[in-house]
Amino acid sequence: MSEILIKNADVIVTMDGARRELVGADLLLRGGVIAAIGAGLATTGEVINAAGCVVTPGLVNTHHHLYQTLTRAVPGGQDALLFGWLKTLYPIWARFGPEEIFTSAQVGLAELALSGCSLTSDHLYMFPNGARLDDTIAAAQEVGLRFHPTRGAMSIGESDGGLPPDALVEREAAILEDCIRVVDRFHDAAEGAMLRVGIAPCSPFSVSRDLMREAAVLARDKGVMLHAHLAENDEDVAYSLAKFGCRPGQYAEDLGWVGPDVWHAHCVKLDGQEIDLFARTKTGVAHCPCSNCRLGSGIAPVRAMRDAGVTVGLGVDGSASNDAGNLVAEARQAMLLQRVSRGADAMSAREALEIATLGGAQVLGRSDCGSLEPGKRADLAIWDISGIEAAGSWDPVAFLLAGPMRVRDLLVQGRHVVRGGAMVTIDLVAVVARQNQLARALRQ
Numbered sequence: 001m002s003e004i005l006i007k008n009a010d011v012i013v014t015m016d017g018a019r020r021e022l023v024g025a026d027l028l029l030r031g032g033v034i035a036a037i038g039a040g041l042a043t044t045g046e047v048i049n050a051a052g053c054v055v056t057p058g059l060v061n062t063h064h065h066l067y068q069t070l071t072r073a074v075p076g077g078q079d080a081l082l083f084g085w086l087k088t089l090y091p092i093w094a095r096f097g098p099e100e101i102f103t104s105a106q107v108g109l110a111e112l113a114l115s116g117c118s119l120t121s122d123h124l125y126m127f128p129n130g131a132r133l134d135d136t137i138a139a140a141q142e143v144g145l146r147f148h149p150t151r152g153a154m155s156i157g158e159s160d161g162g163l164p165p166d167a168l169v170e171r172e173a174a175i176l177e178d179c180i181r182v183v184d185r186f187h188d189a190a191e192g193a194m195l196r197v198g199i200a201p202c203s204p205f206s207v208s209r210d211l212m213r214e215a216a217v218l219a220r221d222k223g224v225m226l227h228a229h230l231a232e233n234d235e236d237v238a239y240s241l242a243k244f245g246c247r248p249g250q251y252a253e254d255l256g257w258v259g260p261d262v263w264h265a266h267c268v269k270l271d272g273q274e275i276d277l278f279a280r281t282k283t284g285v286a287h288c289p290c291s292n293c294r295l296g297s298g299i300a301p302v303r304a305m306r307d308a309g310v311t312v313g314l315g316v317d318g319s320a321s322n323d324a325g326n327l328v329a330e331a332r333q334a335m336l337l338q339r340v341s342r343g344a345d346a347m348s349a350r351e352a353l354e355i356a357t358l359g360g361a362q363v364l365g366r367s368d369c370g371s372l373e374p375g376k377r378a379d380l381a382i383w384d385i386s387g388i389e390a391a392g393s394w395d396p397v398a399f400l401l402a403g404p405m406r407v408r409d410l411l412v413q414g415r416h417v418v419r420g421g422a423m424v425t426i427d428l429v430a431v432v433a434r435q436n437q438l439a440r441a442l443r444q
């Protein structure tokens with residue numbers, strides 16, 4: 001089996017049970033798994049010199065809409081609240097097809113990889129002009145990230161009182177049929193899986209109560225996870241109260257949408273009772289601080305969630321509401337927002353890094369990822385802290401969130417995806433050129 005030995009790192013941040021940060025330790029990878037961590041390890045395989053670097057577990061992204069990299073900074077959507085923002089973008093997205101979905105996913109995945117992310121979920125909830133979940137999966141297999149795509153859906157169009165145009169919604173029977181198809185075809189439940197599929201009706205305001213309930217039954221029958229947007233802003237909560245007569249947490253609980261196999265994006269407006277519900281049921285949260293700022297949604301009560309025992313991971317969210325997809329920058333934003341909200345001791349850099357790694361792996365049900373320990377997957381990020389931005393830093397771990405916004409090396413399953421700051425799995429220049437070509441065509 002192939003071996004890689006990482007030597008001379010300034011610090012290895014393990015995120016193990018004791019949250020050890022090791023100085024003078026080597027890291028040996030064998031066959032896609034971490035074989036050993038300790039001083040004086042040797043190999044006959046490749047040696048990576050990590051002098052001047054911090055090594056961390058690969059970051060984990062728990063919420064994204066990769067297709068949105070094709071609609072960054074769209075005029076008319078830049079300064080709008082959630083519902084107005086969606087109404088600006090829906091007609092543009094309705095013109096997408098398989099090629100747009102594939103290329104935009106490659107761009108989004110490469111952007112994540114360059115920011116240290118080794119495992120990402122994706123939430124694709126519209127399938128216009130023959131697009132399929134298969135298009136994002138093909139993109140991820142080329143890029144080489146560990147991938148948890150979710151089969152999203154919208155079924156209530158404008159003519160039925162919903163938000164999306166009728167052209168972007170699907171029949172509920174067809175949605176469930178395609179969920180079964182993609183789970184049966186692609187989902188891998190085995191430890192170390194590179195690909196796991198989830199089921200993810202977009203949000204309570206774009207699908208029916210029946211579809212939410214049936215999706216939960218189907219997911220449990222198939223043993224896959226459930227994902228949706230929940231309690232994103234005040235409009236979202238007001239819609240729930242007006243339409244369903246209850247708050248979003250109650251709605252989720254009534255339909256079977258709580259449990260360790262469920263994670264909700266945003267949750268900015270969860271109240272104390274809903275936080276207790278999430279903690280009690282081990283329901284996960286994808287915290288998306290940049291998107292919440294960009295859409296003016298508010299500050300998610302992450303401190304209260306973590307104190308109550310809720311599992312929290314980070315998400316960059318789609319690039320139409322971020323507009324970037326840099327996961328280490330997202331970790332910094334998470335730390336800053338809690339401090340703005342609750343004071344300078346509300347969240348440390350180390351806690352933000354923990355949420356960005358171990359927390360995300362827990363949200364996605366990956367006990368084999370998120371920390372650097374023997375037996376865990378060889379998913380790791382090597383950060384160069386020898387540059388000008390780090391000159392004078394006293395604490396390389398706390399500094400990480402302010403420092404190199406790009407990773408030097410990223411390994412997934414023991415294979416290089418980024419080496420020396422450059423993508424090695426795809427021709428990034430060609431992919432970016434194709435993406436710009438597609439964006440130009442959409443603007444016409």
Ligand SMILES: [Zn+2]
Nearest residue numbers: 229265317318
């Ligand atoms: Zn989202």
